Amino acid sequence: MTRHRIPARQGLSFELSAGESFEIVDPEGAQVADLVAFRADDHAERFSPKYTYRREGTLRPSTGNRLYTTEGNAILRIVDDDCGVHDLLYGPCNHWILEEYYGQDGIGCRGNLSEVLGPEGIRTSDLQETMNVFMKSAIEGDRVEIVEPDSEPGDSIGLEAEMDALVGVTACSGEAVVNAGEAKPIDVRLPDGALLRTTFE
Numbered sequence: 001m002t003r004h005r006i007p008a009r010q011g012l013s014f015e016l017s018a019g020e021s022f023e024i025v026d027p028e029g030a031q032v033a034d035l036v037a038f039r040a041d042d043h044a045e046r047f048s049p050k051y052t053y054r055r056e057g058t059l060r061p062s063t064g065n066r067l068y069t070t071e072g073n074a075i076l077r078i079v080d081d082d083c084g085v086h087d088l089l090y091g092p093c094n095h096w097i098l099e100e101y102y103g104q105d106g107i108g109c110r111g112n113l114s115e116v117l118g119p120e121g122i123r124t125s126d127l128q129e130t131m132n133v134f135m136k137s138a139i140e141g142d143r144v145e146i147v148e149p150d151s152e153p154g155d156s157i158g159l160e161a162e163m164d165a166l167v168g169v170t171a172c173s174g175e176a177v178v179n180a181g182e183a184k185p186i187d188v189r190l191p192d193g194a195l196l197r198t199t200f201e
């Protein structure tokens, strides 16, 4: 396994074979990492938050839960999880979310994912559905809002591939409550040689 640091507001992509695993680590705490996953031999089939909570019956998947695709197949399984609080409801931040909600410039998680997955044929319009690792959404009645993450410095989540997969991970760009006010780095531990592309040097 090789540890890679994703600097604040950046992202990377990698390839996994079925049975291989990886970890996402929040080195400083209270930092969100957006995760997307595509079937390696058919990118039209991709991780679906909606079908994941349909199949698993929870909005907060954790150890033992599987992440399912747009065709209802398991693509990733959570094998360990220090935090236990992640989000399946919100789409990835992007240029208009950063501008309208956070008063920031930038391309956000969707732009970063597009940069590292676009060369594989993934369109920006196919990057709407993420597992927002370490992100905390709070539901009260019919209202939903983003609150500060529960993740502590060093918290990690481990996932194992249930099929050959193309995966993207970002360090979320929001300098707001979503990341407790400051965009920070995210670390990933990947199988040696799995790294495909980064938005940074």
Ligand SMILES: [Zn+2]
Pocket: 034, 092, 093, 094, 108, 109, 110, 171, 172, 173, 174
């Ligand atoms: Zn983001």
